[in-house]
Amino acid sequence: MMTEKQKIRLGIIGIGNMGSEHCRTILAGKCPETELTAVADLRPERRAWARETLPDNVQVFDSGSELIRSHACEAVLVSVPHFQHEEISIEALEQGLDVLCEKPAAVRASQADRMIRTAERTGRTLTFMFNQRTNCTYRALKALLQDGRLGKIKRVNWIITDWYRTQRYYDSGSWRATWAGEGGGVLLNQCPHQLDLLIWLCGMPSALMAKCREGKWHHIEVEDDVTVFLDFPGGATGVFVASTGDLPGTNRLEIDCERGKAVCEGGQVLIRELEESEREICFSSDDPWYRGESREYPLEIDGENPQHAGVINAFAAHLLRGEPLIASAEDGLRALELSNAIHLSGWTGETVTLPVSRERFDRELNQKIAGSHLKTTGDITYDTSHSGTGERLSGSDHTS
Amino acid sequence: MMTEKQKIRLGIIGIGNMGSEHCRTILAGKCPETELTAVADLRPERRAWARETLPDNVQVFDSGSELIRSHACEAVLVSVPHFQHEEISIEALEQGLDVLCEKPAAVRASQADRMIRTAERTGRTLTFMFNQRTNCTYRALKALLQDGRLGKIKRVNWIITDWYRTQRYYDSGSWRATWAGEGGGVLLNQCPHQLDLLIWLCGMPSALMAKCREGKWHHIEVEDDVTVFLDFPGGATGVFVASTGDLPGTNRLEIDCERGKAVCEGGQVLIRELEESEREICFSSDDPWYRGESREYPLEIDGENPQHAGVINAFAAHLLRGEPLIASAEDGLRALELSNAIHLSGWTGETVTLPVSRERFDRELNQKIAGSHLKTTGDITYDTSHSGTGERLSGSDHTS
Numbered sequence: 001m002m003t004e005k006q007k008i009r010l011g012i013i014g015i016g017n018m019g020s021e022h023c024r025t026i027l028a029g030k031c032p033e034t035e036l037t038a039v040a041d042l043r044p045e046r047r048a049w050a051r052e053t054l055p056d057n058v059q060v061f062d063s064g065s066e067l068i069r070s071h072a073c074e075a076v077l078v079s080v081p082h083f084q085h086e087e088i089s090i091e092a093l094e095q096g097l098d099v100l101c102e103k104p105a106a107v108r109a110s111q112a113d114r115m116i117r118t119a120e121r122t123g124r125t126l127t128f129m130f131n132q133r134t135n136c137t138y139r140a141l142k143a144l145l146q147d148g149r150l151g152k153i154k155r156v157n158w159i160i161t162d163w164y165r166t167q168r169y170y171d172s173g174s175w176r177a178t179w180a181g182e183g184g185g186v187l188l189n190q191c192p193h194q195l196d197l198l199i200w201l202c203g204m205p206s207a208l209m210a211k212c213r214e215g216k217w218h219h220i221e222v223e224d225d226v227t228v229f230l231d232f233p234g235g236a237t238g239v240f241v242a243s244t245g246d247l248p249g250t251n252r253l254e255i256d257c258e259r260g261k262a263v264c265e266g267g268q269v270l271i272r273e274l275e276e277s278e279r280e281i282c283f284s285s286d287d288p289w290y291r292g293e294s295r296e297y298p299l300e301i302d303g304e305n306p307q308h309a310g311v312i313n314a315f316a317a318h319l320l321r322g323e324p325l326i327a328s329a330e331d332g333l334r335a336l337e338l339s340n341a342i343h344l345s346g347w348t349g350e351t352v353t354l355p356v357s358r359e360r361f362d363r364e365l366n367q368k369i370a371g372s373h374l375k376t377t378g379d380i381t382y383d384t385s386h387s388g389t390g391e392r393l394s395g396s397d398h399t400s
Numbered sequence: 401m402m403t404e405k406q407k408i409r410l411g412i413i414g415i416g417n418m419g420s421e422h423c424r425t426i427l428a429g430k431c432p433e434t435e436l437t438a439v440a441d442l443r444p445e446r447r448a449w450a451r452e453t454l455p456d457n458v459q460v461f462d463s464g465s466e467l468i469r470s471h472a473c474e475a476v477l478v479s480v481p482h483f484q485h486e487e488i489s490i491e492a493l494e495q496g497l498d499v500l501c502e503k504p505a506a507v508r509a510s511q512a513d514r515m516i517r518t519a520e521r522t523g524r525t526l527t528f529m530f531n532q533r534t535n536c537t538y539r540a541l542k543a544l545l546q547d548g549r550l551g552k553i554k555r556v557n558w559i560i561t562d563w564y565r566t567q568r569y570y571d572s573g574s575w576r577a578t579w580a581g582e583g584g585g586v587l588l589n590q591c592p593h594q595l596d597l598l599i600w601l602c603g604m605p606s607a608l609m610a611k612c613r614e615g616k617w618h619h620i621e622v623e624d625d626v627t628v629f630l631d632f633p634g635g636a637t638g639v640f641v642a643s644t645g646d647l648p649g650t651n652r653l654e655i656d657c658e659r660g661k662a663v664c665e666g667g668q669v670l671i672r673e674l675e676e677s678e679r680e681i682c683f684s685s686d687d688p689w690y691r692g693e694s695r696e697y698p699l700e701i702d703g704e705n706p707q708h709a710g711v712i713n714a715f716a717a718h719l720l721r722g723e724p725l726i727a728s729a730e731d732g733l734r735a736l737e738l739s740n741a742i743h744l745s746g747w748t749g750e751t752v753t754l755p756v757s758r759e760r761f762d763r764e765l766n767q768k769i770a771g772s773h774l775k776t777t778g779d780i781t782y783d784t785s786h787s788g789t790g791e792r793l794s795g796s797d798h799t800s
Contacts, residue, residue: 154645154646155561155641155643155646157559157641159557159654161555161656164678164689164690164691165688165689166681166682166683166685166687166688166689166690167682167683168685168686168687168688169688169689172688209609209611211609211629211637213637216635217682218682225637227629227637227639229611229627229629235616237611237613237625237627239627239639239641241555241557241639243555245554245678245682246554246555246656246661246678247674247678247681247690247691247692247694248660248661248672248674248691248694250654250656250661250663254559254650256561256646256650260648261646261648261650263650272648274647274648278564278645278646278647281566281647282566282567282617282618282645283566283567285566285568286568287566287568288565288566288568288569288572289564289565289566289569290564290566290647291564291647291648292647294647294648349751351749
């Protein structure tokens with residue numbers, strides 16, 4: 001009998017903003033079952049940073065491909081620009097490595113489809129960095145909605161505009177906020193967590209209509225202001241508003257259910273719970289203007305907010321002992337598919353039903369890319385060590 | 401020289417829910433410059449109520465027309481179902497009476513056009529019961545936006561779902577919540593105040609796209625759930641959500657401006673004010689993720705909330721001394737036009753630009769009316785003495 005394996009050996013591909021933060025997280029001892037054994041980056045200055053900063057036993061590679069083929073690790077964390085998620089993840093899976101990939105899963109749902117098919121065929125694990133699922137506030141809300149106390153969801157309203165960005169942010173990379181370089185704006189860079197949480201909490205919408213306003217607040221070609229109407233299969237409806245141009249912004253999620261409502265804002269969830277279902281009150285009450293009583297209370301929250309470390313630890317525990325992941329490969333696809341559907345509706349002005357047509361989306365995005373202009377500014381890597389602490393509900397969206 | 405006139409002699413046409421409440425308001429001494437001299441109602445039971453309840457010097461008429469031609473008053477308050485606003489208001493204006501008409505101005509903008517043209521031709525006063533403009537909270541917000549401290553408006557989000565109605569409400573009148581009898585649902589009956597306030601605070605939208613869901617929460621043929629995307633001429637955008645099916649509901653108005661934001665909820669307005677304009681910060685700050693400082697404070701509110709009495713008193717003061725009205729005739733038209741545009745977009749699925757085509761709206765509504773079914777339930781008049789106190793921001797929407 002072999003001794004039980006203690007740690008997974010992890011390589012991080014891409015050590016820009018988010019990848020270097022993941023290095024720091026692991027080296028700070030927050031991931032006791034993960035050993036950082038390798039990093040890779042195409043940029044010499046990032047490799048120089050790695051050699052200077054990381055322990056000597058961490059191997060530094062010139063490319064993801066070299067890292068993948070090095071046998072320096074058995075799992076990789078993919079933290080490169082969105083467009084490269086597919087190629088690098090698939091190469092890693094094909095080489096027998098397990099993959100934790102940054103959000104969004106990719107740029108196109110068709111790419112995520114291929115990533116999932118490769119994981120299935122190779123029998124390797126594919127998961128995504130949906131660290132906001134580890135946030136105590138959203139975990140408590142998820143448990144509340146699952147226990148059935150509030151009944152079926154009727155309406156959701158999420159105003160998520162508290163990720164303000166200045167023009168400097170967009171000028172920090174030539175690829176940033178371009179169709180060719182990033183494939184989208186606020187939807188692909190800031191929204192993936194919220195789109196995932198929306199699906200996790202409320203289910204997958206069946207149709208939507210969106211307004212995506214491109215370069216509304218910044219000199220960029222992609223959308224920085226998005227408003228979406230959502231229809232869910234059970235009849236619930238929703239509104240989702242996101243922007244990088246509001247200061248101070250808002251992060252307020254309201255979920256109205258048959259037996260009450262939950263309002264999540266400022267790290268608190270306030271519940272107003274009815275004694276009976278509104279659907280019964282509506283057809284049984286003699287009072288035309290029934291108001292009745294509702295019990296108002298703050299939802300109990302455990303305060304634990306492991307964020308990226310939580311996702312990495314669950315990934316390690318899954319590989320070592322088969323414990324559950326924070327999110328499945330399909331969860332990554334669903335969040336991206338919702339994002340693609342919003343883009344498609346915004347571009348065409350049409351109501352889009354889900355599942356979204358991969359062909360239609362790819363064709364429309366290709367047209368956008370054909371007219372895209374990479375910027376001439378240089379690439380800057382910022383210290384994002386303030387992110388991912390969970391102090392702000394919408395923190396940790398500073399990827400790549 | 402004549403002695404200065406002390407009071408206007410007012411007749412109230414329609415003494416159902418709201419009209420009887422107006423009688424009580426005046427008789428309670430809240431309108432010192434208004435003398436109630438006449439009432440009219442088509443229904444014998446309401447006239448019986450008037451003879452029993454009102455002082456002997458208030459004449460009771462069988463119809464609006466009789467009241468108008470009786471010389472019992474020089475001004476009328478029109479409080480009849482929406483479809484009759486045009487005919488009765490125009491008859492009163494033609495007979496030389498001044499008119500204060502309940503909201504909405506009418507059902508069709510084309511009707512309000514004719515009412516305004518008649519007022520202009522006859523030189524009489526026409527105004528509408530926009531009593532929520534007297535609400536201390538909205539008055540303070542209006543003053544704040546007008547003084548320019550927060551700069552230009554960028555975004556408005558109004559979730560106004562706190563006017564829950566049970567099926568009993570809709571069953572209380574055969575005309576209620578039918579295309580033929582009322583011409584619409586939550587948009588025409590509950591929303592007129594908020595549509596007026598939205599225009600008053602943020603200006604008239606230039607285009608909109610709406611989802612109007614008919615009979616979503618109740619057994620009715622008209623809409624009881626509405627979501628609207630708004631575009632304003634200056635580039636601001638908005639979302640407006642209204643429903644009579646949410647319990648407990650929400651009334652939260654957020655207005656984001658270039659120098660900060662105002663959030664109005666629960667009778668309070670919370671301000672977060674920036675030291676400089678976000679539009680300047682965006683292009684001058686070196687910080688990609690600028691957060692900066694904002695001064696947070698509750699907006700000072702004077703607590704005065706005269707509601708219907710305030711509108712009636714302003715009407716009297718205008719007729720007696722030329723003082724300003726609470727709302728102009730054109731304000732009534734604008735709120736109705738916005739309502740018509742939302743309906744039209746909801747019915748057709750199209751983006752609607754304003755000014756709305758009267759012909760198109762009338763044609764589409766006529767089709768709805770052609771398929772309309774009046775219900776077989778009887779008419780009930782409720783005691784609405786709890787309304788109009790301003791205790792609830794969305795109170796006093798219990799008209800007719």
